[in-house]
Amino acid sequence: xxxxxxAALVAMMLCAGPAWARIFDPETFTLENGxxxxxxxxxxxxxxxxxxxxxxxxxxxxPGESGIAHFLEHLMFKGTKTxxxxxxxxxxxRNGGQENAxxxxxxxxxxxxxxxxxxxxxxxxxxxxxxxxxITPKEVDPERQVxxxxxxxxxxNEPAAQxxxxxNAALYLNYPxxxxxxxxxxxxQGLDIDRILAFYRxxxxxxxxxLVVEGDVEMAELKTLAERTYGKVPxxxxxxxxxxxxxxxxxxxxxxxxxxRVRQPSWGRIFLAPSYMxxxxxxxxxxxxxxxxxxxxxxxxxxxxxxxxxxIALSAGAYYxxxxxxxxxxxxxASPKPGTSMEALEAAVEKEISRLLQSxxxxxxxxxxxxxxxxxxxxxxxxxxxxxxxxxxxLSIGRTVADVEAWPDRLAAVTPEAxxxxxxxxxxxxxxxxxxxxxxxxx
Amino acid sequence: MRRVALLAVLFVLxxxxxxxxxxxxxVTSAKGVTAxxxxxxxxxxxxxxxxxxxxxxxxxxxKEGLATFVASVMDExxxxxxxxxFQKTLEDLSISLRFDAGLDSFRGRLRMLNKYxxxxxxxxxxxLTQPRFDDEPVERLRAQLMSGLRQSAEDPETKSSHALxxxxxxxxxxxxxxxxxxxxxxxxxxxxxxxxxxxxxxxDNLMVGVVxxxxxxxxxxxxxKVFGDLPAHAAKWDVPVVTPAxxxxxxxxxxxxxxxxxxxAQPGPLxxxxxxxxAYVLNYILGGGGFVSRLYSEVREKRGLSYSVYSYLMPLxxxxxxxxxxxxxxARVGETLETxxxxxxxxxxxxxxEAELTDAKTYLTGNFPLRFTASDRxxxxxxxxxxxxxxxxxxxxxxxxxxxxxxxxxxxxxxxMLDPSRLLFVVAGRPEGVKASN
Numbered sequence: 001x002x003x004x005x006x007a008a009l010v011a012m013m014l015c016a017g018p019a020w021a022r023i024f025d026p027e028t029f030t031l032e033n034g035x036x037x038x039x040x041x042x043x044x045x046x047x048x049x050x051x052x053x054x055x056x057x058x059x060x061x062x063p064g065e066s067g068i069a070h071f072l073e074h075l076m077f078k079g080t081k082t083x084x085x086x087x088x089x090x091x092x093x094r095n096g097g098q099e100n101a102x103x104x105x106x107x108x109x110x111x112x113x114x115x116x117x118x119x120x121x122x123x124x125x126x127x128x129x130x131x132x133x134x135i136t137p138k139e140v141d142p143e144r145q146v147x148x149x150x151x152x153x154x155x156x157n158e159p160a161a162q163x164x165x166x167x168n169a170a171l172y173l174n175y176p177x178x179x180x181x182x183x184x185x186x187x188x189q190g191l192d193i194d195r196i197l198a199f200y201r202x203x204x205x206x207x208x209x210x211l212v213v214e215g216d217v218e219m220a221e222l223k224t225l226a227e228r229t230y231g232k233v234p235x236x237x238x239x240x241x242x243x244x245x246x247x248x249x250x251x252x253x254x255x256x257x258x259x260x261r262v263r264q265p266s267w268g269r270i271f272l273a274p275s276y277m278x279x280x281x282x283x284x285x286x287x288x289x290x291x292x293x294x295x296x297x298x299x300x301x302x303x304x305x306x307x308x309x310x311x312i313a314l315s316a317g318a319y320y321x322x323x324x325x326x327x328x329x330x331x332x333x334a335s336p337k338p339g340t341s342m343e344a345l346e347a348a349v350e351k352e353i354s355r356l357l358q359s360x361x362x363x364x365x366x367x368x369x370x371x372x373x374x375x376x377x378x379x380x381x382x383x384x385x386x387x388x389x390x391x392x393x394x395l396s397i398g399r400t401v402a403d404v405e406a407w408p409d410r411l412a413a414v415t416p417e418a419x420x421x422x423x424x425x426x427x428x429x430x431x432x433x434x435x436x437x438x439x440x441x442x443x
Numbered sequence: 444m445r446r447v448a449l450l451a452v453l454f455v456l457x458x459x460x461x462x463x464x465x466x467x468x469x470v471t472s473a474k475g476v477t478a479x480x481x482x483x484x485x486x487x488x489x490x491x492x493x494x495x496x497x498x499x500x501x502x503x504x505x506k507e508g509l510a511t512f513v514a515s516v517m518d519e520x521x522x523x524x525x526x527x528x529f530q531k532t533l534e535d536l537s538i539s540l541r542f543d544a545g546l547d548s549f550r551g552r553l554r555m556l557n558k559y560x561x562x563x564x565x566x567x568x569x570x571l572t573q574p575r576f577d578d579e580p581v582e583r584l585r586a587q588l589m590s591g592l593r594q595s596a597e598d599p600e601t602k603s604s605h606a607l608x609x610x611x612x613x614x615x616x617x618x619x620x621x622x623x624x625x626x627x628x629x630x631x632x633x634x635x636x637x638x639x640x641x642x643x644x645x646x647d648n649l650m651v652g653v654v655x656x657x658x659x660x661x662x663x664x665x666x667x668k669v670f671g672d673l674p675a676h677a678a679k680w681d682v683p684v685v686t687p688a689x690x691x692x693x694x695x696x697x698x699x700x701x702x703x704x705x706x707x708a709q710p711g712p713l714x715x716x717x718x719x720x721x722a723y724v725l726n727y728i729l730g731g732g733g734f735v736s737r738l739y740s741e742v743r744e745k746r747g748l749s750y751s752v753y754s755y756l757m758p759l760x761x762x763x764x765x766x767x768x769x770x771x772x773x774a775r776v777g778e779t780l781e782t783x784x785x786x787x788x789x790x791x792x793x794x795x796x797e798a799e800l801t802d803a804k805t806y807l808t809g810n811f812p813l814r815f816t817a818s819d820r821x822x823x824x825x826x827x828x829x830x831x832x833x834x835x836x837x838x839x840x841x842x843x844x845x846x847x848x849x850x851x852x853x854x855x856x857x858x859x860m861l862d863p864s865r866l867l868f869v870v871a872g873r874p875e876g877v878k879a880s881n
Contacts (some may be wrong), residue, residue: 044485045815077734086744089734094811098733113813145747152702153750154768157599257601259701263593307583308527314587321487337586368535375537375556381486384816432593 007378026391027219028401033235034207036395039227040214040387048119049385050214051111052126053392055210056203058183059105059176059243059326067183068191068199070387076110076197077101078139080132085139088125095121102343105177107396115387123229130204131233133197135208140193141221148189151182158258160266163437170253171270171433175246175312175326205236210395214388235362246272246327250433260440264314266335267345273320273426275328284322286422287330289414291320292369293361294352295332301356302334308346312340316349325397342436353427360420370411377408465815467825469835470659472666476541479825479835480662483818484761487557489518489655492822493670493832494548496648499621500682506631508623510544513587513639517551519580521569526580529566538563540570544620547760548830549643554819555564557656560665568669571644573832576636589628599704600768603871606696607706610867611687645677646670652825684761685712689867692880693780696871703776703872704768709784709865711765714758714831722756722765722860727803728795728853729786729861730754730767735802737786742769748779749750758831760830765860777876780868791861794854808842 028038040275062189079085092099097114099122109336155161165180172178182188196396211230213222249272274280275288295318306313316334332353336345380386499510518533518540520526533540536559542551551571556565595601605620612618649670653658675742687710702852712722723731730738730753742752756766771779795803815821828837870877 042485044483045812047813047816065743086735086740090802093732093735093806094807094809096811096813098810098813100733115809115812142745142747146743146750149702149748149770150750152772156701157770263597264590299527299534304527308579311579311583314590335590338590346804369478372534372537378486378556379488379537379539379554381819382488382490420579 002195006434009442014379026387026401028403029219029223031206031226031231031407033231033233034238035200035209035226035233037232038213038217038391038395038401039217039222040178040212040217040391041216042214042384042387043216046216047113047384048116048213049111049113049388050119050122050126051109051212051388052130052211053107053109053210054203055106055208055241055394055396056108056199057104057106058179058181060203061176061179062198065187065191065195065199066179067147067188068196069108069179070095071144071188071198073101073103073108073110073198074143074147075135075139076133077095078143079134081134082126082128082132083125088129091125092122097122103181105181107393109392109396111385111388119213119217119222120229120312123225127233130206130209130230132240132321133200133204135193135196137193140196144188144191147182148185149432151185151188154182157181159257159262160437162259163255163257163435165168166255166257167268167270167433167435170255170293170369171272171329172327173247173249173280174244176243177326178318201236202239206230206233207235207238210337210392212392213393214385220302241325243326252431253433255433255435256438257436258438258440262439263436264335265342265439266333266437267342267349268331268333269346269432270329270331270435271426271430272327273330273430274322275324275326276322276399276403277325280425281322283418283422283425285410286414286418287320287322287426288411289366289369290371290419290422291318291330292373293365293417293419294318296369297372301352301427302332305352306334306345310348312337312348313345323397326387342438346434356423357427360423361416363416366416366419370414373411402413456769458529459761465821465838467835467838470666472663472671474649474671476646476649476651476664476666476669476670478662479829480657480659480827481653481655481818481821481823482656482657484656486818487656488554488818489557489563489653489657489759490554490559490818490820490822491651491653492552492826493651494549494550494826495644495677496548496650496760496830497643497677497680498545498547498549499623500546500616500621502616502621502623502627503635505627506635507619508588508621508717509627509631509635509639510549510878512584512628512631512813513551513636514542514544515584515588516576516580516636517570517574519584520575520577522573522575523565524569526577532566532654534560535630535808536562538566540567542570544621546617551827552667552819560657562713564665564668564674568672571640571669574636574640581633581636585628585631588623589625592622592625592628595622597698599698599700599702599871600696600706600770602696603704603706603869606694606871607708607766607867607869610694610869611689611708612685612762613688615685615762616682617762630830641674642678645674647675648677650826650829651821652822652829654822654825659829663713674828682761684710684713685763687764689865691864691866693868693870693877694726695874695877695879696869697873698871701772702770703773703870703874704770705776705779705783705868705870706766706768707866707868708757708764708766709862709867710860711756711763712758712860713763714843718852718860719756719758721856724800724803724807724845724848725790725795725853725856725861726754726756727807728788728799732803732806736789738783740768741786742779742782746778746782748775748782750782763793768837773873774875776870776872776874780870780877783868784866787861787866788863791863794850794857797850800848800850800853804845804848807845811842
């Protein structure tokens with residue numbers, strides 16, 4: 001995933017979702033065929049957001065088939081045994097709905113927002129394409145070109161995204177997060193229908209999926225609808241999500257990219273860090289507080305020191321997100337003001353990291369960060385669909401509804417000592433990847 | 444970039460909510476400040492959006508980027524609070540306060556938990572009436588804005604967008620980017636900020652939308668506190684209404700990228716045009732639908748030429764345009780242009796089918812209630828409705844305007860408004876198989 005997307009997800013998790021849980025009191029049950037159902041009732045408008053999450057993402061791809069999870073996501077909008085290509089989207093649109101889908105490392109999600117009385121229609125169609133997908137070369141060939149154009153737009157046209165791809169490949173020595181979600185171009189070119197359908201049959205089934213609905217519906221009704229639609233889809237053999245293990249890194253790495261279309265250079269450093277599901281996950285909450293203190297906003301240590309006080313940088317900050325099955329990352333970024341060298345910028349960020357490791361964070365900083373993050377959670381209730389996204393993400397990586405609900409309590413329990421210990425764990429011994437995006441000298 | 448943001452706002456507004464569930468009240472304070480209010484008690488939150496007519500199109504010659512620059516520094520210290528204190532207070536209380544400039548308006552938003560509402564109102568009042576414009580934040584923001592301009596000058600979409608606006612609006616302020624120019628940003632002084640605040644932020648140009656858990660009386664007090672001391676009148680201005688000066692052809696802007704950015708435009712209706720809704724429905728059929736439109740089907744689905752392809756109406760205050768965009772590998776730009784032209788010409792010549800019209804109307808009316816799910820979004824629409832001079836009952840009536848569009852209307856509008864002879868393409872990239880006319 002591009003760094004910016006990671007940062008956005010981090011922001012979303014930090015900000016908000018979990019507090020929804022408490023206030024909206026999500027309900028959950030599991031269909032007989034193994035599909036978990038989660039409802040967050042919200043009667044503000046006669047609208048529902050309907051999401052199906054598959055526990056399959058780019059990190060579940062086999063070597064050599066990078067991009068297959070994402071390519072399949074595109075092809076899911078083609079036909080089924082009973083719907084001709086394009087008919088799914090046409091029906092959603094005719095009923096005033098909006099729809100889309102996205103693929104990440106650990107999950108793939110399909111979603112529609114639609115009037116509450118059309119919920120059964122989208123559930124019926126979504127259950128249909130869970131098992132009845134039909135794809136032929138007539139659909140696959142042009143769609144492959146679409147995916148390649150998407151890659152050109154997001155990556156090939158964007159120097160920062162190109163470098164981000166290289167950074168991930170360098171940071172993860174063995175873990176599948178090293179491959180771009182959209183895939184390497186040459187492997188996208190080579191994906192054939194048989195392999196795509198094999199991936200589909202292996203991963204797309206009710207016992208590998210989660211239904212999340214947010215909006216104007218009650219559980220009794222949703223349960224009936226779910227049994228009538230998804231409940232009819234046969235389960236497949238349960239499959240373990242086995243992932244390759246990341247070995248210890250023994251060297252710091254530095255990537256330098258010079259590009260003629262870069263006018264504003266930038267600098268980054270990224271460390272592997274525990275996630276909710278991997279490594280010393282007890283540090284996951286303290287790391288969220290740490291990232292808020294050192295790099296979360298205008299008053300964060302990095303912005304104050306580098307952008308406001310010394311004025312050597314145009315921007316500076318940090319990001320961390322624990323919502324991964326595998327190792328997460330804790331990252332720093334900064335962009336130099338004209339006249340500031342990369343070396344001076346790097347030294348200034350390193351000084352803040354050293355200060356953190358030597359003197360730690362203060363009681364006040366921790367208390368203020370927790371208060372801001374908790375307030376932001378309440379504010380985020382205003383954004384329809386946020387709760388569905390947070391529960392979908394959490395359950396897709398193997399967490400529980402109760403874990404999400406406990407977020408405010410676990411965050412509130414974070415102490416300065418815990419933050420300092422987390423900082424030492426991540427920055428003390430870990431090896432990092434430093435990246436520099438530089439402008440090509442004129443001439 | 445600014446232009447993209449502006450278009451997004453317009454797009455949202457046009458799609459706007461329906462549904463009788465939303466009741467818009469017009470509230471006028473003791474000092475005569477008016478706001479449109481939607482009361483919503485679902486969350487202990489108040490969201491306010493506001494706009495002053497007159498945006499970056501009014502930036503003085505030689506000071507391009509002034510409105511954007513002002514928007515960037517207005518929340519960087521006011522009254523006795525320097526930049527650090529001001530920003531720290533916002534953060535500590537989780538108050539979101541921001542300004543931005545569009546081509547036709549200068550806008551702001553304030554959102555906070557109700558327990559911090561009084562403090563939020565104080566901070567906004569200070570920012571509007573006593574902004575400090577201290578040297579440190581001014582120079583910091585100047586450097587950031589100039590860096591952004593330098594970088595976006597290497598971005599293919601920014602390049603094609605700038606070239607398109609220059610072609611559409613010769614000798615008109617719309618030709619200048621709202622984000623400014625390096626020379627313009629360099630030339631702007633503190634006096635320019637002061638003059639902007641003194642002459643542009645008049646109550647007679649102000650439009651306010653509020654959504655949240657707030658009573659009418661509480662809102663009246665809030666309006667007087669925040670806006671009551673602003674000058675009664677803004678300085679007058681004169682911007683001519685123009686028709687985009689496009690002619691069929693292709694302009695190429697060279698930039699070394701893998702994928703060309705393609706944007707196109709022809710003249711389109713103003714918001715007040717009697718055929719605006721017919722054109723709006725027609726555009727949905729042409730390229731407005733997410734995964735269902737003629738452009739999507741021909742360009743993306745059948746030929747795989749672009750990941751993203753769409754068209755939309757751009758009814759600015761002083762000009763209307765009908766625009767679109769796609770991104771295509773350099774080698775296939777020629778085929779993409781031919782495909783878009785063919786779709787455009789066919790729809791102009793034949794108009795849509797009855798089934799297309801029916802589907803468009805059920806989508807547009809059925810989608811309407813989906814816009815009522817977030818208070819900040821509704822507040823934004825309340826301001827947009829005022830900017831577009833729509834009635835306070837617009838939300839109730841909007842679906843009837845869509846339903847009233849007939850097949851004759853859309854066919855007539857297809858013939859009279861869609862005009863391949865005025866369809867100008869701008870391509871930023873290294874396109875192959877394209878004969879440039881610039």
